[in-house]
Amino acid sequence: MQEIxxxxxxxxPVGLYAAFYAGMRGLSVAIIESAEVAGxxxxxxxxxxxxxxxxxxxxVTGADLTRNLLEQLAQIPHRLFLGEAVQKLEKTSTGFTITTDQAVRKAKAVLxxxxxxxxxxxxxxxxxxEALEVSGKLSYFITxxxxFKGEKVAVFGxxxxxxxxALMLEKVASEVHLIHRRTSFRAHEHTVRRLEDSSIQLHTPYTLSEFTEKGVQLQKVKSDLLTELSVDKILVNYGFLTNQLDLIEGLEVTRNGRVTANRQMRSNIEGLYVAGDASDYEGKVPLMSVGFGEAVLAINAMTQVLTLDHAIRKGHSSSIF
Structure with a gap:
């Protein structure tokens, strides 16, 4: 096992950018990802x-963002292990032992x-x-x-x-219906204004009563009023339930399953850092752009405390290359 x-x-996205920035700082770096595709x-x-x-x-689309990040990452030496799931982290005297379903690896620090x-x-x-999901009529995200071209679509959320x-589907679908259980939306004001100026048909405050042969039956909140919509496809966008893996003994996590971090993005375990949606601290904002900055904070912090004689100490200029 060669220690990196x-x-x-x-x-x-945060992991890919973190790897690039770590390489720019002179660190040897590897990324482990359980999915078969990065991004x-x-x-x-x-x-x-x-x-x-x-x-x-x-x-930028999700696919183009990933393509750009991988192109950026290609500028520095790195290893990318896809389709490999981390099962356990163990703290050692020199860093960490990382056990996956395929190998055992060693590193001075983990992010x-x-x-x-x-x-x-x-x-x-x-x-x-479940039956509609299997048939392909109902989905929870769009690949x-x-x-959806030429289809009548109901979006819940x-x-x-x-x-x-809903706004993207408007460009390809014949009809788009947006169903929400409240009269106000939990979205950026700019997005709400675009929605109000669109041809999307709004149904608020309504919830789904039942599926019908032609589509869906909606019920107005706190009312017996029912409305039936004829739709071809259904998109449910109520978010995701999350479950952080218990990777290492003694790791402090918050009630929502995120890892507690300080201002340097360090966890309560020395040498173990966190960035992006996996982290939590007072004032946390769960945005990708914030995660990029958290990755920089974590890597800058680790170069100051770990034994990394070859690291470039000043990492705030792209002239490092």
Missing amino acids: DLIIVGAG GQPQNLYPEKLIYDIAGLPA LTTGAGLLTPRKLGVTGE SLQA GGDSALDW
Whole structure:
């Protein structure tokens, strides 16, 4: 087992950028990812969805963002282990031993960029949902917008993701209906304004009563009023239930399953850092752009305390190359 400076667990956007920045600082780095493809949620759950809140990129799809990050990462020496699940981390006198389902690896430091953990979509909980999912009529995320071309689509949800998908579906579907159980939306004001200016038909406050042969039956909240919609496809966007893996004994986590971090993104275990949606601290903002900054903080912090004689101590200029 050859010891390297840093192993990053998770090859989502934050993990990929963290690896690049670590290499730019002169650290030897490897990434371990349980999925067969790098890119995390943007690549695997919504590759065609546009992302608007990354500095310098007015709009970018999940697939293009992943492509850009991998191109950036290719500039530095690294190893990327895909389809390999981390099962256990053990603290040693020199760093960590990382046991996966395929190998045992050693590193001086570990950075967790595991996102929200294992994801399970929140379901409607209505009879017949599983059968519709199997048939392809109902889904919880979109991998191809073309599958909805010319279709009548019902979107359930009221957050940013649901509104974003509804606006993107408007471009390809024949009709888009957005159903939300409240009269107000949990989304950015700009997105809500775009929704109000669109042709999307809003149904608020309504919930799903039952599935019908032609589509869905909706019930108005706190009312007996029922409305039937004829739709071809259904998109449920109620978010995901999360479950962080218990990777190492003694790791402090918050009630929502995230890892407790300090201002340097260090956990309570020396040498173990965290960035992105896997982390939690006072004032935490769960944005990808924030996660990129957290990765920089973590790597800068570890270069100051670990035995990394070859690391480049000043890491705030791209002229390092």
